[in-house]
Amino acid sequence: MQIGIDQLAFYTPKTYLDLVDLAHARGEEPDKYRIGIGQSEQAVIPVTQDAVTLAANAAVRVVDDTNRDKIAMVLFGTESGIDNSKSAAIYLKRLLKLPDNIRAVEIKQACYGATAGVQFAHDYVRLHPDKQVLVIGADIARYGLKTPGEVTQGGGAVALTISAEPKLLNLDDATAFRSEDIMDFWRPLYRTEALVDGRFSENVYVDFFKAVWQDYQQQTKLTIGDFTAFAFHLPFTKMGLKGLRAILPEASEDQQKQLMTNFEASRQYNRQVGNLYTGSLYLSLRSLFDNADLKPRQRIGLFSYGSGAEGEFFSGTISDAFDVQASRRWFTDFFRSRQRLTMTQYERLFSQQLPDHDVLLDLSHDDARFVLTGIKHDQRQYLDRGE
Template sequence: MQIGIDKLSFATTPFYLDLVELARARDVDPNKYLIGIGQEKQAVVPPTQDAVTLGAAAALKLMTPALKERISTVLVATESGVDNSKATAVYIKRLLGLSRFTRVVELKEACYAATAGVMMAKGLVATDPQSVVLVIGTDIARYGLNTPGEVTQGAGAVAMTITANPRLLSLDQVSVTASDDLMDFWRPLYSEDAMVDGKYSTQVYIDFFLQTFERYQEMTGRQWADFDALLFHLPFTKMGKKALEALLGDHDDPDSQRLRAALTASQQYCRQVGNLYTGSLYLSLLSYLQNGQARPGQRLGLFSYGSGAEGEFYSGVLQPNFENQLNDVAADLATRQQLSVAEYEKSFNGQLGLADTDVSFDTSKDPSPFWLTGQGGHQRQYQVNQ
């Protein structure tokens, strides 16, 4: 029995910041952002959006009445959770109108956790092939205003259904996972903003990729030339390029050229949105499928990484008519509204975060399908935009 990703969707905020404008405001050469980091635009999060609303919006793009009846479990991966106890998945299940008899769990291991959700979902489907597991990766990447990490911020969510006989990507049996207790990136409980050792984190990322891929090769006999594309977690687009070049080195044959072209296609959406944390690898997958030379029967390699640190390399084969199982990301991105740097800074400072006070937010300028309307009595208030 084949198990894998049946449908895949993406959602982000309705607002973005042009990073050329940010560079000018920060007195930085724009090419440091556009070329050095490989980013052009960044999602801006209004106070009315958080990990719950973004995750629900991504999942809504997949929903049909028939699918709702089959979902047995919702696994939400996030490092932007809104409660130390209550799972983000509980809120999302209610907003989507799913059955009371649905298992809901929140997963955390930095940017890696959505892949953990995929692997857990495979096991659940194997025990009940009629069921569907909804896996969501939803996050807001924050590093602070006028900080070195500011250019690698972003926000958004991916949603996937994991099923038997998938129509998008059938997953191979072999995967390789590695983990170590490292401090390349972390977010203490008292901080809304992440802390990162950038150069160290980049090296750890590359090391984890090379090590897990080497072990995968030993277990399967496959070489990098056997893949039509290698897809990466992209906290910024240059990160994936560094990892791929560490593997390919000076090779310039048709196989390495194909992999480099596939990487470029996979970077396009991330370049327009920024860092998604748990959803980043799967936005990379979406970008390749809609901007690259993707065809049924191709074998794709996927490298998932989460600081702190954990990485996994696994693979899958594209299915016939896979393109029908995706939402039109380019069309969605084209509808966003550009904000000025001043408007971005106001939105950044206006998010609810760790505040313990009652507050109500104005939702009139937010066209998103779900809103965070405020907080009352220490409880976040969510509403469906009807």
């Protein structure tokens, strides 16, 4: 019996910033951003969207009347939680009208949270093959205006269903993981923006990737020659390229070309969206599926990394039922419909923060199905426009 990713959807608001505009405004050469870090655009998240609404807008594309009653768990990976106690998954469960007899929990370990959810879901479905698990990675990446990390901001959500006999990717049982207490990136409770030791974090990322890749090879006896492509956690796409280059010498010349071609396919969407934190790896996987020339039964390697730090390498083979046409059309339509912000609009939108008191928000500039309407009696108020 195969267990793996059956469906994989994405959502982010249509407002975005072109990084050429950001470079000019900050006195930088555009190629520093486009080539140096591998980004061209970034999503800008309005105050009417949070981790819950982002997740709901992604999840409605993978949850409907055909599988709603099959979902046994909601595992919500995020480092942008909205409450110190109540799980974002509970809010999502209600918005999606999921049954009451399910588990709904939030998982936190920086950008690694969604991968923990995928692995927990894999084990659960193996014991309960008639059930599915909804896994979410939803975040808003904020470093602040005119900061070194500004160019690696972004946000959005991925929603995956894990099931038996999946339509996208059959996950292999073998996995290699590593954790260490490292201060390369952190988000104190009293701050709305993250803190990061950028160069140190890049080095830890590559070191963790090499360590778990070697561990995986020792476990499985597989080599780089057994892989058609690799998908990486991409806080910015140049980071994944550094990881891939660390192992490329293990491949033949022809395979190196294939792996580089497929890496370019895997970072196409991330270049245009920016940093998703927990969702970054899975947007990269979606981009690989949609933009590379893949065939059933080819093996894909996946590297997940969460600062602080946790890393994991795992793999899967493409399902015989693999079909990407609908996803390709969705992304084509989405990118065509986006609204490019001016620097003034971007800075104003970025600076709008939810207050710590009751408020009613202006929804006129947010056309999403699920929106945050405000706060009432210290409770976030959500609206489903599809009802």
